Amino acid sequence: MIVVMKLNAPQDQVKAVKEKLFQEGFKPHLIQGVEKQVIGAVGKQDISLLSGLETMEGVEKIIQVSTPYQLVSREAKEEDSIVEVDGVKIGGRELAVMAGPCAVEDFKQMSSIARFLKAQGISILRGGAYKPRTSPYSFQGLGIEGLKILYQASRETGLKIVSEVVSTSDMEVVSSYVDMLQIGARNMQNYSLLKEAGKTKKPVLLKRGMSSSIEEWLMSAEYILSEGNPNVVLCERGIKTFEKYTRSTLDISAISLAKQLSHLPVLADPSHSGGSWKLVPWLSKAAVSAGADGLLVEVHPVPSEAWCDGPQSLNFSRFEEMLRDLKPVAETAGRTLPGSESLTQSLKEGRQ
Amino acid sequence: MIVVMKLNAPQDQVKAVKEKLFQEGFKPHLIQGVEKQVIGAVGKQDISLLSGLETMEGVEKIIQVSTPYQLVSREAKEEDSIVEVDGVKIGGRELAVMAGPCAVEDFKQMSSIARFLKAQGISILRGGAYKPRTSPYSFQGLGIEGLKILYQASRETGLKIVSEVVSTSDMEVVSSYVDMLQIGARNMQNYSLLKEAGKTKKPVLLKRGMSSSIEEWLMSAEYILSEGNPNVVLCERGIKTFEKYTRSTLDISAISLAKQLSHLPVLADPSHSGGSWKLVPWLSKAAVSAGADGLLVEVHPVPSEAWCDGPQSLNFSRFEEMLRDLKPVAETAGRTLPGSESLTQSLKEGRQ
């Protein structure tokens, strides 16, 4: 920690700061410069102390030297973490592609999507049963009914299930149906929810808040890890900016940076960030090239009839096309598409 | 609703859109222009329909005409709403000033603050018992213990209590101790929490999310009203921008605009927005001049020893000075300070 003193702060103020630092277990060093006096105090960081220091007489500002996250940091663990969702690995050589509709609508819908995705080699099905909607008058999700439909679709196809949990009181029931919990952008700083998710030990897909810095995002992951659950997958889904042509701005650098700063797997959500199906294939390729470990993609059999997020959903043929386009890009990143080995196998067989 | 068709969209696509609108209960009108074809369909808004339309062939974009909020809108209720917190009115001629520390620390602290505030004419005491903190390693609040301390301080002084609730599972216990529930910026789109707050009928102080548009903020208030609780007070607390010299950017226009768009009372939080006690008096005066119905201010006996948010807390003498400065500004806005009538009375008595 660095304490910058005000220009011409008198010696008794400097002394008071040094003493306080000493009492708190730091070893303070005064650096007397021509313009400013600076007190260096490298030690275990303590945020509450920091807050007190800033209001002491003569102090201009406090500068933090260390990053505040610990368990999630690359410094804590050098090698990439691989998170397993009931046997499906996220963070390894195979890209993780989670796909499905914005909202679970009915069993027929989910079943047709699940069977289609399975045929494409996809292993994880997404679908919202509890929907956080801006308007109380919008469709709020089917709730438990939706979870049951997801579960049925999973049993039918073997796909793993990821679905959003929006409240601590639903944590138990959601956990009992899904293989992976999703914490959405609007709840990224709902710390009660993060702590509960930390206690479940279920894999957690943690979306970045629309206005959360990379540091805040990693700190939210730290909440989950610090409760004893290391199975966190980060997901960049776009941030709020002044730009109006897109729903939000996919922060492509955040993908590369999160990979550098943390050992956790990082996915991208090309559907919510752009808000338009036309951007999805481009953003998907870009994200994989930037180092993403996978994608979260909205797919719907008939987007124009989707109960929500239709404009950003791919229909079946567009999703297939996207995967086809993505394959060579994935390969340049040393990655394979989900199920691609068996796919290649079946293609070979088909050729005989 | 306005549907803008693509340049040269063929007639069958135009027809299909018109038919869909007709089926959904709209009366569509085609406007044939030299450059674009536009279909006007003024009717009850339906967001799920809107989403479907955008993906129909030939459609370029959909433009919404009506605002999506209803119960909170000025159109729904022309006169200003006054929200009562156990007898204390918010939204009337008297400014509402809620003050207190960031976090409840111990009874001695709260008691001294409460007695000080009472002497200043303040009627509502704030203090965090459940703290949403960016780091899991920061002080998280005293929880129920903190609520009990607040309650004791309230019994001792008669001050009303406002305190934050961060989880649906704490709603019952928090409600039983406080006079007004606070929903913080990070939980502004925690819809489960909003719905629960709507069911309690307790007055709710709803802070604007750091990256929430004015529309999203009003929609979150709509959640609470639509559950049957009309007692919502809005609070602008600064938004995230690129500026680094302040903790966040107080959106002063949002105060004036929220008053124009909605009938609900609107407060400002000059402490969190600027992040520095030096800005608090300036932002307080500006907010009242912009039409705010009151303020939420952090006050601590010794800010340099505060467990959180010390740098933005006023000490007692600075708070007194701020009130003194604020008084004439309040008067220019046709407002009185809290307790100012009795204060004038005591001043008169003092003069005899």
Place this chain on the structure above:
Amino acid sequence: MIVVMKLNAPQDQVKAVKEKLFQEGFKPHLIQGVEKQVIGAVGKQDISLLSGLETMEGVEKIIQVSTPYQLVSREAKEEDSIVEVDGVKIGGRELAVMAGPCAVEDFKQMSSIARFLKAQGISILRGGAYKPRTSPYSFQGLGIEGLKILYQASRETGLKIVSEVVSTSDMEVVSSYVDMLQIGARNMQNYSLLKEAGKTKKPVLLKRGMSSSIEEWLMSAEYILSEGNPNVVLCERGIKTFEKYTRSTLDISAISLAKQLSHLPVLADPSHSGGSWKLVPWLSKAAVSAGADGLLVEVHPVPSEAWCDGPQSLNFSRFEEMLRDLKPVAETAGRTLPGSESLTQSLKEGRQ
């Protein structure tokens, strides 16, 4: 300057950094902590050196301790600067209110506005002759013709003239007609223009760029002062944010902060920031309460016929009403309205 070394940076890297600092005239101090090694080097700041350091082996980051602006800083000059525009003082007890239309349209318009403003006590007339417009197909201003009209209106009424200069090649001609040069938000980082404005010695009204930090804004003022022109008046006009209900977000804290960080006068532009005449009176009062030394307001006889910015322009009666409302607020800030002393005088005379 503080150099934070990477965790476990070997001693030869630390030594290399210390030597480089020493060669550049700094006195480096190593602080050996439990987690990080930090090198303190308080000295004259040198940005080009800083850039080299950051890429040396073992260096994690460089932290600047001093502010980069010098001549404009409060540390350089403690008392408030007063800028004179041909005898009219900006930055003193009397608020500076500059008013007029977005664009100069014709002499009749300017003359009627100038005479109206004079009757209100206003001393400085604004009006654009060169307009920076987003679209090349929008009206670009009357150019020299517009300057001549402004000059005539000035001769007729004695009002001083402020008008925007958008190009170094127009600097001479604009300077010869106006009393104060305006540098607009879009040109705040047009450094060629700033340098030219610095050479003229004319008073300069420097608007904050829509996405410029307070620091960048002060640095742009530093450009003008460092060319030998101390007559700079800052003007906050709103920044770009995600909010869509306003044209831009008036950064009210920036007004208070600029006054604390710099000795230069600071105005607010309530017209461009909100983008709506309905917000102008509220934002004007808020700005003055936040410490602004004056306002830049768009006024037009018939806003619905204005060639640009009609929606944010006040008509005459609304401007009068705004001044009337502003007067008591100004007084609470220890300020007078322009011309208010003579106004009071004439009122007194009227009473006889």
Place this chain on the structure above:
Amino acid sequence: MIVVMKLNAPQDQVKAVKEKLFQEGFKPHLIQGVEKQVIGAVGKQDISLLSGLETMEGVEKIIQVSTPYQLVSREAKEEDSIVEVDGVKIGGRELAVMAGPCAVEDFKQMSSIARFLKAQGISILRGGAYKPRTSPYSFQGLGIEGLKILYQASRETGLKIVSEVVSTSDMEVVSSYVDMLQIGARNMQNYSLLKEAGKTKKPVLLKRGMSSSIEEWLMSAEYILSEGNPNVVLCERGIKTFEKYTRSTLDISAISLAKQLSHLPVLADPSHSGGSWKLVPWLSKAAVSAGADGLLVEVHPVPSEAWCDGPQSLNFSRFEEMLRDLKPVAETAGRTLPGSESLTQSLKEGRQ
């Protein structure tokens, strides 16, 4: 254009708006809905009229239907434009990679860089002779001396030159030395400069302003085209957001969108956007995957000694590595690296 009338606007106000529209050459259509009255007026857009309408009695808001840009739009020209820089094609199958240092320092530096780049197959050399710097005390570029050095390096190697012009008064001299003019982010809305650049007919590299919307960026390109110069290449270089870990946020969607909305070539600047050489290879690959026609990359022989932007510059070996990594990604996008055909040729020859 759509005019939304206020709830319950009386018939005479509706009539007045319709008449005004009629007089301006529009064919107005009233759509009477249950909640709102809306007047559709599809016709040639006229921004000055629009501004007047918004202030008419009874009008709630105006909604624009058409995009304001014309010459640059995909609707105006369906096929991709290819811009030639003295024979080097930008926008075709071959990626355009422009590389070089932030600033021209001396001939030895430029010569070594130019020869290195040539050996890598690069055809366009960048280097700043006029530098727009935040601080007046930072190095401002060598000016004409720098242009002469660039020119010499160009004659020596045959590389084409792109360099920034920051002032209309330098336009002639800069144009006489360079093959392509760069207009930087800070000058994207310096309309005088855009118009002058439009008159030169030189190819122009137009960087997106740090806070400019995609629409404003395209409108700035429209300025150049409307002066008769169709040779514009767009360059996304990152926008300002709240995120502090990166210098700015590369808006990857803007690349894909600009390609959809306009026929002009679009480059990405991975150096300025991220602000760190560690991000450059990742952002480069992402940009090409998102559809970019090329890159603008900062390269310096010894970044730690660069006079500016060292931290974001690649040294020679890192640039080579980046190109090697980029090659397969470019191929998946149906692209080739610059000089790759001749490179392949020379490689073949080398093998003999």
